[in-house]
Amino acid sequence: MVDPRVRTLRQNQTEAERLLWRQLRGKRVGGLRFRRQQPLGSFIVDFVCLPARLVIEVDGPSHDLTVEADECRTTWLETQGFRVLRFTNDQVRYRLPDVVDAIAAALPVEKAIAN
Secondary structure (H helix, E strand, O other): OOOHHHHHHHHOOOHHHHHHHHHHHHHOOOOOOOEEEEEEOOEEEEEEEOOOOEEEEEEOHHHHHOHHHHHHHHHHHHHOOOEEEEEEHHHHHHOHHHHHHHHHHHOOHHHHHHO
């Protein structure tokens, strides 16, 4: 059963999250599966590729007010073996190809080839 918070986040994605999800879904980047609004510990991350241990966060203006919380979240995710990439809404909206290239570059080559 899907956590109600996850369901709400999936139904109310930002424009930037929708744009990025269209690029990530269906193993379109590196041949690896990404999940959206995925619970990890007590957090729900925007996107994650579990085999590559890669978390993608898309931050809007509200994240300017949560810098410390975001740093704690990133630290916890890194202690769990995840690499965290953060992009702003504007980066996703206006430089989507560059964002997708950065994500692809962060994927381990051997995992991308194996899948």
